[in-house]
Amino acid sequence: MTGAELGLAVSVFLACAVEAVEALTIVLAVGATRSWRSSLTGVGAAALVLAALTAVLGPALTALPINVLRVIVGALLLIFGLQWLRKAILRATGAKDLHDERAAYAHETDAARRAGETRPGFDPYSFTIAFKSVLLEGLEVVFIVLTFGANQHDVGLAAAAAGAAVLIVLTAGLAVHAPLSRVPENTMKFAVGVMLTSFGTFWGAEGAGAHWPGGDGALLALIPAVLLFALALVALVRRRRVPARVALSDEVALRI
Amino acid sequence: MSRLASFGRLAWDFVVGDDWRIAAGVVIALGATALIAGTSLAAWWVLPMGVAAVLVLSVWHAGVPGR
Numbered sequence: 001m002t003g004a005e006l007g008l009a010v011s012v013f014l015a016c017a018v019e020a021v022e023a024l025t026i027v028l029a030v031g032a033t034r035s036w037r038s039s040l041t042g043v044g045a046a047a048l049v050l051a052a053l054t055a056v057l058g059p060a061l062t063a064l065p066i067n068v069l070r071v072i073v074g075a076l077l078l079i080f081g082l083q084w085l086r087k088a089i090l091r092a093t094g095a096k097d098l099h100d101e102r103a104a105y106a107h108e109t110d111a112a113r114r115a116g117e118t119r120p121g122f123d124p125y126s127f128t129i130a131f132k133s134v135l136l137e138g139l140e141v142v143f144i145v146l147t148f149g150a151n152q153h154d155v156g157l158a159a160a161a162a163g164a165a166v167l168i169v170l171t172a173g174l175a176v177h178a179p180l181s182r183v184p185e186n187t188m189k190f191a192v193g194v195m196l197t198s199f200g201t202f203w204g205a206e207g208a209g210a211h212w213p214g215g216d217g218a219l220l221a222l223i224p225a226v227l228l229f230a231l232a233l234v235a236l237v238r239r240r241r242v243p244a245r246v247a248l249s250d251e252v253a254l255r256i
Numbered sequence: 257m258s259r260l261a262s263f264g265r266l267a268w269d270f271v272v273g274d275d276w277r278i279a280a281g282v283v284i285a286l287g288a289t290a291l292i293a294g295t296s297l298a299a300w301w302v303l304p305m306g307v308a309a310v311l312v313l314s315v316w317h318a319g320v321p322g323r
Contacts, residue, residue: 071286078282078307083273086314095319139270197307205303208286209293212300222304229308237319 004216007223008148009161011195014188015084015144016165019137024169025101025179026133029108034115035123042130050138054145054159061150067207073147074204080140081196085230088190093237098186101179144196151203194230198223275318281310 001009031039061069090096108129115125145162149155172180202219205212212218272279285306293299 074303075282075286079271079273079279082278082282082307082311082314083275085311086275086278086318089311089315090319093319197311201303201307204282204286205289205300208289208299208303210289210299210303218300225304230311233312233315237315240320 004152004219005154005157007195007199007219008152008154008158011192011199012141012145012148012158012161013165015192015196016141016162017169017183018185018188018192019141020166020169021101021180021183021185022099022104023133023137024173025104026108027130028173028177028179029105030112030126030129033109033112034118035126038123038126039130041122042127042132043134045127046131046134046138049135050142053139053142054155057142057146058150058155061146062153062155064150067209069150070203070207072207073151074200074202074207076143076147077196077200078204079200080144081193081198081200083193084189085193085197088186088193089230089234089237091186092190092234093241095237095241101181101183101185105179148199190230194223194227198226201226275314277314277317278310281306281313285310 027039027043061072064072087096091098112125112129118126141162145158146155149158152158169180198219202212202222214221285303288306289299289302292302
């Protein structure tokens, strides 16, 4: 396995694991509160839609000329990667609350209870919530699988990494029968953000006609550079937020 | 029409996300790279610089109060 293939597999695995943990919380909440059968039917239906999307869009993407493909792949990976990285940095600095799976589970359970009585047999509420959560969380993973896989001409490896992540999260979720609140989601999001941003920068620049010094070896410098830059940004924002908080509390104290 | 509008909104949310500056900045940085790559100058450094600027701008806008 080459370094790029390893990067592909790790990035897709982590991205898929994070999204699967979030979807699992919602499915567990509606399943336990209302109807397991309808929730799991919703999960199955969403998985079919996602698989069909991968099967249709995968060959279409790989048929594109290499430079066009790299620009599209680079742009999408950069947009997704920078969004993941932004969110992870804001959470690491305290500017945004960490994603709390227990709180999300409690919220979904409460909403499911307030959604009226469960009908015998098929429960549309459970189906719809499970379907939507898996589809929306999975959509981004499908795009990551397709863009990484198409560019490396290995959609199969990307899909296998995504499948492995789903299988592990599902097995863990069924074993503990509770939301996976101990998974270090923000660290995983940070790592995925760094990888997507690095690969997106590399392929995007190549697709736009630039030539990297050192060829493919430039990725070995790009990934740690993005990581260090993101960590420096965390430290900088933390430092700027502390005096701002102190100034704000002084202002409040003066008003009182 | 409302289905089309809601699909458009979903697609916008999906691609653009929480901060439109990221998508706009990436498109501008890729365009600038392509422009410079068409000259005799080295263009590999343009996209990393653009990406760094976009990330700082977006994080600063959301994360630093009273910036």
